[in-house]
Amino acid sequence: xxxxxxxxxxxxxxxxxxxxxxxxxxxxxxxxxxxxxxxxxxxxxxxxxxxxxxxxxxxxxxxxxxxxxxxxxxxxxxxxxxxxxxxxxxxxxxxxxxxxxxxxxxxxxxxxxxxxxxxxxxxxxx
Numbered sequence: 129x130x131x132x133x134x135x136x137x138x139x140x141x142x143x144x145x146x147x148x149x150x151x152x153x154x155x156x157x158x159x160x161x162x163x164x165x166x167x168x169x170x171x172x173x174x175x176x177x178x179x180x181x182x183x184x185x186x187x188x189x190x191x192x193x194x195x196x197x198x199x200x201x202x203x204x205x206x207x208x209x210x211x212x213x214x215x216x217x218x219x220x221x222x223x224x225x226x227x228x229x230x231x232x233x234x235x236x237x238x239x240x241x242x243x244x245x246x247x248x249x250x251x252x253x254x
Contacts, residue, residue, distance in 0.1 A: 146189070155200065157189040163205040173208035181205030 144156035159165075162183045166176065173180040183202035190197045209225075216222030240251040 153191050153193040155189055155191050159187060161205065162187055162202075163207045180208055 144158045145160065146155075146157040148155045163181050166172075166180070171180075181204045183205070185199065185201075188199045188202050190199055192198075213222060213225035217224040236253060240253055244251040
């Protein structure tokens with residue numbers, strides 16, 4: 129199996145903002161995060177209530193397999209939950225919203241990918 133993960137919050141060429149490609153298909157998400165668009169439009173979690181972070185169907189990601197595209201419903205965005213939890217963690221009044229070991233696991237995968245690219249061999253993860 130081969131896969132490639134690519135993402136960019138800022139890019140100089142047209143194309144999907146998020147893309148995860150594998151041997152049997154590719155998942156893409158085009159455009160900015162809907163929560164970013166809502167903030168830029170002057171709305172907030174307070175003004176939008178339960179509608180905050182809910183992507184309309186025309187903004188869902190897609191799995192592409194050859195010429196076939198299958199829409200994938202987006203999970204509700206949760207900036208309204210994440211950032212207050214992050215602020216509480218910084219203040220020492222709450223737990224961090226993401227386990228720091230998730231960052232270690234991500235770095236391990238990235239290190240293995242670099243080693244694989246250098247050596248041309250499969251690098252197995254522990």
